[in-house]
Amino acid sequence: MISLTSPVETRAHRWPAGLKLGALCLASTGLFLVPGLAVHAGALAAVLALYAAPGPVFLRAGLGSLRVVLPFVVILLAWHALTGDMRQGLLITLRMVTLVALANLVTMTTPLEDLVALIRRLTAPLRRMGLPTGALEIAVPLVIRFTPVLVLRAETLAEAWRARSRRRPGWRLILPLTLQALDDADHVGEALRARGGALGPSGSE
Amino acid sequence: MERNIAQIALFAAMIAALGLVPQITLGFGVPITAQTLGVMLAGAVLGARRGAAAAGLFLLLVALGLPLLAGGRGGLGVFVSPTAGFALGFPVAAFATGLFVEHVRLRSAGLAAGLGAVFGGILVLYVLGAAGLAVVSGKGLAEAFGLVAVFIPGDLLKAAITGMLVQALARVRPQTLAWHRAAADGAQTRL
Numbered sequence: 001m002i003s004l005t006s007p008v009e010t011r012a013h014r015w016p017a018g019l020k021l022g023a024l025c026l027a028s029t030g031l032f033l034v035p036g037l038a039v040h041a042g043a044l045a046a047v048l049a050l051y052a053a054p055g056p057v058f059l060r061a062g063l064g065s066l067r068v069v070l071p072f073v074v075i076l077l078a079w080h081a082l083t084g085d086m087r088q089g090l091l092i093t094l095r096m097v098t099l100v101a102l103a104n105l106v107t108m109t110t111p112l113e114d115l116v117a118l119i120r121r122l123t124a125p126l127r128r129m130g131l132p133t134g135a136l137e138i139a140v141p142l143v144i145r146f147t148p149v150l151v152l153r154a155e156t157l158a159e160a161w162r163a164r165s166r167r168r169p170g171w172r173l174i175l176p177l178t179l180q181a182l183d184d185a186d187h188v189g190e191a192l193r194a195r196g197g198a199l200g201p202s203g204s205e
Numbered sequence: 206m207e208r209n210i211a212q213i214a215l216f217a218a219m220i221a222a223l224g225l226v227p228q229i230t231l232g233f234g235v236p237i238t239a240q241t242l243g244v245m246l247a248g249a250v251l252g253a254r255r256g257a258a259a260a261g262l263f264l265l266l267v268a269l270g271l272p273l274l275a276g277g278r279g280g281l282g283v284f285v286s287p288t289a290g291f292a293l294g295f296p297v298a299a300f301a302t303g304l305f306v307e308h309v310r311l312r313s314a315g316l317a318a319g320l321g322a323v324f325g326g327i328l329v330l331y332v333l334g335a336a337g338l339a340v341v342s343g344k345g346l347a348e349a350f351g352l353v354a355v356f357i358p359g360d361l362l363k364a365a366i367t368g369m370l371v372q373a374l375a376r377v378r379p380q381t382l383a384w385h386r387a388a389a390d391g392a393q394t395r396l
Contacts, residue, residue: 021269100272103272107271119269135210136262136265138210138214139213139214139262140262140266140269142210142211142215142218143214143217143263143266144271146214146215146218147218147221147222147273149218150218150219150222151222151225151226154226155226158226171239171366174223174239174242174246174370175370175373177219178250179374179377181215181216181219182212182215182378182381184211184215185208185211185212185215186208186211188211188214189207189208189209189210189212190207190208192207192210193207193208
């Protein structure tokens with residue numbers, strides 16, 4: 001799902017993370033404020049051009065990570081075709097794809113440590129007020145790391161289900177998924193503790 | 206401390222994963238993602254403060270531009286969309302769910318969690334969601350509520366599932382439910 005930082009080194013990898021996130025924020029907000037269909041088609045074309053610029057490997061990885069929105073594109077278009085509001089459907093779909101593509105683009109070109117460093121800078125005022133912000137810097141990469149792990153595990157559980165039953169798996173997968181996540185949390189907690197605690201030597205409780 | 210951080214992070218990842226895995230969508234013709242089920246679970250399992258922290262952490266990552274919201278949405282655009290009220294309401298909903306299970310002491314952990322999910326994940330979340338929709342669309346609160354109310358049956362189903370999952374958790378892993386353990390201990394000392 002989330003393509004983590006692309007191994008294809010682009011020029012954008014070295015740009016400051018704050019700048020890229022700021023640009024993403026402006027572009028996302030701009031897309032919501034502009035109603036024109038042509039503008040949205042142009043925006044998507046521009047984003048795809050950005051994907052193509054660093055070469056075919058980067059483009060393939062980028063398009064691959066966009067595949068997750070494909071079902072939603074189909075559903076949204078079908079829904080709007082049924083209700084007869086195709087223009088609105090196209091607009092929403094184009095915007096959705098462009099937004100995800102842009103967000104993926106920032107993710108693909110921003111090393112995780114840059115993002116964590118940015119959070120550290122942004123939370124500096126809180127730290128000066130005496131709040132422990134080290135926990136946040138630990139937690140953010142953990143979520144980014146474990147989301148694909150949990151998704152993969154849910155898919156494995158679904159496969160195991162399908163091998164045994166002809167019914168859809170559905171919500172029954174969530175209990176084993178939750179139990180495994182709780183076990184992971186125990187292991188990660190112990191690992192953090194073994195490595196000197198989440199808050200480092202100065203902030204441990 | 207470290208375990209709390211890990212649990213908060215893992216439940217934030219659960220909220221994300223439940224919105225992304227197509228196999229877990231609850232079918233009724235229109236697929237209903239299980240993302241808010243993750244929010245209800247976070248509140249019902251971790252309690253008010255840690256549940257809200259998990260949902261807040263999830264939102265932070267969405268704001269950072271990761272497409273973790275159901276449907277692969279993410280980025281700051283989410284916070285100006287018609288569903289912004291729902292997204293911003295996630296931590297509040299998890300907090301309210303946790304508050305309910307911590308303060309309304311019921312013998313059955315599953316019943317407490319199910320009712321808590323109805324309170325936090327439906328009542329509180331829909332008020333915030335409708336308010337957000339009213340602000341973005343310029344419509345009245347009642348109209349906005351009428352528009353989002355079609356999703357309430359699906360969310361009632363999710364609240365029921367939250368209850369069943371927590372009931373099962375209380376049976377197989379009772380030590381994870383701090384609020385339930387406290388309630389059970391309280392019941393024992395009263396006896």
